[in-house]
Amino acid sequence: MTTLVQLTGIRKTLGGQGAPRTILAGVDLTVNAGESVAILGRSGSGKSTLLSLIGLFDRADGGEYLLGGRDITRVSERRAARLRSDEFGFIFQRFFLLKQLTAAQNVAMALVNGQGWLPRRKRRARVMAALEQVGIAHLARHKPPRLSGGEQQRVAIARALVRGPRLLLADEPTGALDTETGNLVVGALHSATERGCGLILVTHDREHAARMGRTLRLTEGTLTPDPLLTEGAFQSARPTEGALQPINGERG
Amino acid sequence: MGLSGRARSALIIGGQGIRARKLRTLLSMVSLFLGVLAVVAVQAGAEIAGRAVLADVEITQGKDGTRQWYLPSHANTVPVVLETLRGRTDAIASTGTQAIIGEPDVAPINPGGTPIEHAGMGGGSVYCDSNGNCFGPNGRPDQQQPPGQAVELLLSGLTGDIRPFRPFRLDSGQWLDFSGAPSLSPRIVLNREAAKAFRQYQVPAEMRLDGGSANPTPRIIGVIHDGGYSPAAYVRADELLNWLPTSGLGNSQYGPGMQIMSAPSASDLEQTLRARLAARGVPTDQIFIQTINAKEAYRDELRVMQLIFLGLAGLVLLIGVAGILNVGLATVGERIEEFALRRAVGTPRLLLAGIVLTETLLTGLFTAAAAIGAGIVGLKLADPLLGGRITQLQGVEFPWQAGAAGVIAGLVAGILGGLIPALRAARIPIATVMRA
Numbered sequence: 001m002t003t004l005v006q007l008t009g010i011r012k013t014l015g016g017q018g019a020p021r022t023i024l025a026g027v028d029l030t031v032n033a034g035e036s037v038a039i040l041g042r043s044g045s046g047k048s049t050l051l052s053l054i055g056l057f058d059r060a061d062g063g064e065y066l067l068g069g070r071d072i073t074r075v076s077e078r079r080a081a082r083l084r085s086d087e088f089g090f091i092f093q094r095f096f097l098l099k100q101l102t103a104a105q106n107v108a109m110a111l112v113n114g115q116g117w118l119p120r121r122k123r124r125a126r127v128m129a130a131l132e133q134v135g136i137a138h139l140a141r142h143k144p145p146r147l148s149g150g151e152q153q154r155v156a157i158a159r160a161l162v163r164g165p166r167l168l169l170a171d172e173p174t175g176a177l178d179t180e181t182g183n184l185v186v187g188a189l190h191s192a193t194e195r196g197c198g199l200i201l202v203t204h205d206r207e208h209a210a211r212m213g214r215t216l217r218l219t220e221g222t223l224t225p226d227p228l229l230t231e232g233a234f235q236s237a238r239p240t241e242g243a244l245q246p247i248n249g250e251r252g
Numbered sequence: 253m254g255l256s257g258r259a260r261s262a263l264i265i266g267g268q269g270i271r272a273r274k275l276r277t278l279l280s281m282v283s284l285f286l287g288v289l290a291v292v293a294v295q296a297g298a299e300i301a302g303r304a305v306l307a308d309v310e311i312t313q314g315k316d317g318t319r320q321w322y323l324p325s326h327a328n329t330v331p332v333v334l335e336t337l338r339g340r341t342d343a344i345a346s347t348g349t350q351a352i353i354g355e356p357d358v359a360p361i362n363p364g365g366t367p368i369e370h371a372g373m374g375g376g377s378v379y380c381d382s383n384g385n386c387f388g389p390n391g392r393p394d395q396q397q398p399p400g401q402a403v404e405l406l407l408s409g410l411t412g413d414i415r416p417f418r419p420f421r422l423d424s425g426q427w428l429d430f431s432g433a434p435s436l437s438p439r440i441v442l443n444r445e446a447a448k449a450f451r452q453y454q455v456p457a458e459m460r461l462d463g464g465s466a467n468p469t470p471r472i473i474g475v476i477h478d479g480g481y482s483p484a485a486y487v488r489a490d491e492l493l494n495w496l497p498t499s500g501l502g503n504s505q506y507g508p509g510m511q512i513m514s515a516p517s518a519s520d521l522e523q524t525l526r527a528r529l530a531a532r533g534v535p536t537d538q539i540f541i542q543t544i545n546a547k548e549a550y551r552d553e554l555r556v557m558q559l560i561f562l563g564l565a566g567l568v569l570l571i572g573v574a575g576i577l578n579v580g581l582a583t584v585g586e587r588i589e590e591f592a593l594r595r596a597v598g599t600p601r602l603l604l605a606g607i608v609l610t611e612t613l614l615t616g617l618f619t620a621a622a623a624i625g626a627g628i629v630g631l632k633l634a635d636p637l638l639g640g641r642i643t644q645l646q647g648v649e650f651p652w653q654a655g656a657a658g659v660i661a662g663l664v665a666g667i668l669g670g671l672i673p674a675l676r677a678a679r680i681p682i683a684t685v686m687r688a
Contacts, residue, residue, distance in 0.1 A: 049683075057596065057683040078600060085598020096593045100272035112264050113594065114603035117257030159597070 003069065004167055004198045005031040005054060010063035011221075012049055023049045025221030026063065033166065036190065036199040038209035040226055041218035047202040048171050050218065054200065055088050055169045056080040068166070085115040089160030089168045089197075091189070093175035095152045097144040103155045104140040107131060110162050130158040134188045150181035157188050167198040174208055186211055258603050265594075266610030269587075276579050280612075281619045283575025284665050288616075288623040290565035291661040296627055296654035298558040303651075305550055310419055312479035313546040314513060318417045319522075321512035323529075324538035329510055330498045332528050334489070336521070337411050343514035343521055344412035347489060349496070350462035351407035353470060354453070358400020361453060365404045367481050368449040403449040406482065407440070407461070409489035417513040418478070423447070425474025434490040440470045446483035447475040461496055468495045516543075569665055572619075576612055576669025584608065584673045591677045592685035605674035612670025613663060620662030624655045 012024040023046040031037055041047045052058045053065070056075065065073045067087065075083065084090075089110075097106045107127045111118055118126065131137040134154040144152050153173060160168055170189055174182030186201075186208045193199045193213075201212055209215045215226040255263070270277050314320060323329050333345045352360050362368055412430055414420070420427070428441055438459070442450065450472070459470045470487075478484060514521055522541065530536045584591070591604055628650045635646060 052683040055596070058681075081595070081598050081600040083598075084596060090596050096589060096596075098272075098590055098593075101268065105268070109594065110597040112261045113597050113599040114258040114261045115598050115600075117260060163598075 002033040003030055004033045004035075004067070005029065005200075006064075006066040006069075007054070008064045008066075010050070010053060010060045010065065012046070012053060012058075012061050014049070022221055024053070024060070027218075027221070027223050029216070029223055031167070031198050031200060033198055034193060034196045035214065036193045036201065036212040038201045038203060038212035038215045038226075039218055039223070040203065040206070040209055040215060043204075045218045046221060047218050050223075051169050051171050051200065051202050054167075055090060056084055082115055085110070085113055086163060087166050089163070089165035091153070091156050091160050091168065091170040091173045093172040095144070095149075095156045095176075097152055097155055099144045102141050102143055103131065103136065103147065103151075103158075104128070106144070106155055107159045107162050110159050126162055127158075130162040131155070133161060133192075134158045148181070149177050150184055153177060153181075153185045154188055157185070157192070161192055161197075165197060167200065168192055170199065170201045170203075172203055173201070174203065174205060179207075182208065258600075258606065261599075262603060262606040262610040265607045266614055269607065269611045270614060273583065276583060277611075277615055277618070280576045280579045280615045280669075281622065283579075284569075284572035284616065284619045284662070284669075285623060287565065287569030287572035287665065288619050288658055288661045289626055290568045291562065292620075292623045292627045292654050292658040293630075294558065294561040294565045295657035296631065296651055298554060298561070299651035299653050300648055302551070302554050303648075305554065306547055308479040309546045309550055311421070311477065312418075314417050314544040315419070316545055316547045317516050318544045319512075319514045319516060319518070320542050320544055321514070321525075322540040323510045323512065324535055325510075326534045327498075328532035329529065329534050332532050332534065333510060333512065333525070334411060334498075336525050336528055337512070340518070340521070341412065341416075342518040343512055344410055344414050344417070345489070345510055345512045346411070346414065347409045347492075347510050349407045349409060349492065350404065351485070352402050352404045352460040353450075353485075354402025354458065355400040356458055356460070356467065358402050360402040360404035361399065362404050362449065362483065365406055365482050365484075367445060368403075368452065368483060401453050402460075403446065403453060403483055405442075405446050405449075406484045407459075407492070408484065408486050409492040410486055411489045414486070414513065416515070420476040420478050423475040423477055425472075427474055427476065428486060428488055430488060434488055434494060435471075436468070436491075436494055438468055438470045438487050438491040438495070439473045440485040440487045441474040441476055442472060443476060443478045443480050443484045443486075445480060446485055449483050461492075463497070464495050465497070466495060565661075569661055573665045573669045576615065576665060577672060580608065580612055580670055580673030581676065584677045587677070588680055588685055591680045592682045595680070595682045601678040604680075605678040608674035608677045609667065609670045612673070613666035616662035616664075616666030616669075617659065618662075619665070620658040623662075624650075624658045627654060627658070 007027055007029040010024055010027040010029075011022070013020045013022045027050060029037075029050075039047050039050065049058070053060050056072070060073065063073070064071065067083065072079070072083065097103075098109070101109070104124070104127050107130055108123055111123050111126060128137055128140065131140055134157050136151055136154050136158070139147060139151060139155075142151075144155070147155065153176075157173075168189060173189065174185055177185060182205065189199055189201065190211055199212070201208065203209050209226070216223045217226045310316075323333065330347070337343055337345055350365070354360065362370070410428065410430075413428070415427070423444065425441070428439060440459075458467045460467050470485075476486070478486075512525075526536050526539065529539070594604060594607075595601070631648065631650050634642075635648065
């Protein structure tokens with residue numbers, strides 16, 4: 001299996017008004033192409049920081065980051081923008097849709113980003129295919145205020161998928177959704193992995209984490225396999241709503 | 253040549269930004285409008301004034317680059333010049349002679365050749381005799397003639413076609429024909445002022461020449477615009493010489509005597525003529541030659557005034573720039589999430605700055621279009637309202653230079669007002685915003 005992401009000894013310390021705080025203290029992680037990985041952890045444990053390092057929103061203070069075998073630990077901002085455009089798809093808890101644009105225009109945002117140019121017709125075809133993939137092609141002309149939370153998140157997923165990324169990075173994508181809608185969204189993400197796209201899902205929800213191929217827990221700045229959810233435990237049996245409740249204190 | 257992908261992206265996203273914030277765009281335009289309008293108005297005013305001033309400069313003073321000679325009054329000046337210039341097309345000589353056309357033995361209606369509007373209001377040259385007694389244009393009181401139907405004018409005798417040097421505009425009839433033998437009845441071409449006088453006073457055509465032995469009957473063959481405000485007429489010098497001795501030419505009370513206009517290429521003429529005049533006893537140290545540079549001189553004067561006014565307009569424009577800057581900074585502050593998101597999906601920092609600049613540039617262009625439109629409408633309204641008093645506004649077209657200045661002002665304001673917001677947009681950190 002092809003190794004997509006390989007992190008070795010990744011460290012990150014956040015400064016601020018107080019004393020510097022070490023968030024990641026030597027994270028090792030390998031994600032293969034088409035693999036789905038869930039990362040659990042308490043609030044403030046550094047899950048989003050790790051995701052932002054993988055997605056090249058930020059740079060690590062130490063360690064090594066290989067993407068597809070190439071060292072991108074200290075990649076330039078220009079190259080990072082290109083990689084964010086072509087290699088990654090991002091999904092956030094708050095959707096981050098522009099309310100003045102239609103669903104189709106929001107999805108097209110990832111195509112009109114200065115990284116290559118597609119004629120209008122091809123662009124539209126790609127956008128509609130992405131919306132179709134998440135089952136909301138009929139809402140293409142709707143603006144976000146007219147869409148439900150689940151529909152908005154699916155627009156965000158379509159935006160992440162429209163350039164055909166190799167890796168999806170989802171930061172608590174169901175955090176603002178009810179359980180049923182959250183299941184639908186995770187289902188949409190999961191179906192993307194079936195097409196060969198890797199997925200790293202940061203979540204507090206064990207039920208959603210259980211649907212991933214592998215579950216890791218970020219504790220004390222390092223990643224360890226989750227003791228409660230073993231690899232593939234839920235692959236044979238699809239969980240039903242409420243089968244696993246979120247752990248108290250981990251939500252939000 | 254097509255636009256690059258980034259430029260197209262900036263245009264699309266910038267257009268979306270403007271559509272999403274129409275009111276803010278309008279407010280930016282309002283703050284910028286007066287500044288751009290001031291630039292358009294100054295440029296339009298300068299162009300219109302420049303055209304009005306420069307239009308007649310070539311006609312009255314000659315084309316830039318023409319060599320203009322002033323020759324001393326001397327008995328041999330005229331014969332030498334006529335002989336030297338014979339057959340040349342790159343130089344002509346002209347003489348100024350006083351002429352009165354009309355009833356015989358009467359005083360002209362405009363003594364001294366004053367403009368016809370001032371006829372009867374005095375004026376004209378004053379003569380002083382050797383005893384120090386000075387008289388009006390009609391001479392000694394005991395020699396004064398009774399007023400009658402006659403017009404006094406400056407009669408310029410030409411050795412060739414003067415129009416390559418002073419491009420007179422033909423109003424009617426025809427210009428002088430210098431080919432063929434000279435006629436005994438001098439053919440004359442009037443300027444507008446002289447034509448006006450002859451329309452007003454139906455005078456019998458007898459021409460009295462200052463220093464002439466007899467009075468010929470002239471034939472008026474055309475009317476031209478020579479930019480002059482006093483009555484004047486043009487005639488072939490050789491036709492004039494049928495009635496005047498050569499000493500009479502170039503001895504007029506009106507001007508410096510004989511003049512030559514030559515093309516810059518006629519460099520050999522200067523040496524030849526100087527040598528011949530010196531050989532015939534003409535004092536060559538009294539020859540003055542200058543190169544006409546009138547248009548450029550006027551242009552320089554206008555440019556200074558234009559720069560002063562443009563400076564003032566620039567100050568007004570700066571206030572508009574401050575408005576765009578203010579709105580731009582507020583907008584970027586509100587769009588932090590959008591810009592962070594765009595960076596997250598791969599938009600380079602440079603393109604983000606480009607998007608903000610595109611929006612302010614488009615705002616500047618829209619404002620320029622509005623200001624240019626206002627300028628065109630203003631000029632259309634000024635013609636019927638003010639055209640009667642300000643003749644330069646009659647039928648005047650909106651100068652394209654004013655439009656170009658408006659577009660440049662709009663673009664400069666867009667760049668100045670959008671630069672800081674653009675830099676701020678490019679520096680928005682993704683990680684901080686997307687985690688919030």
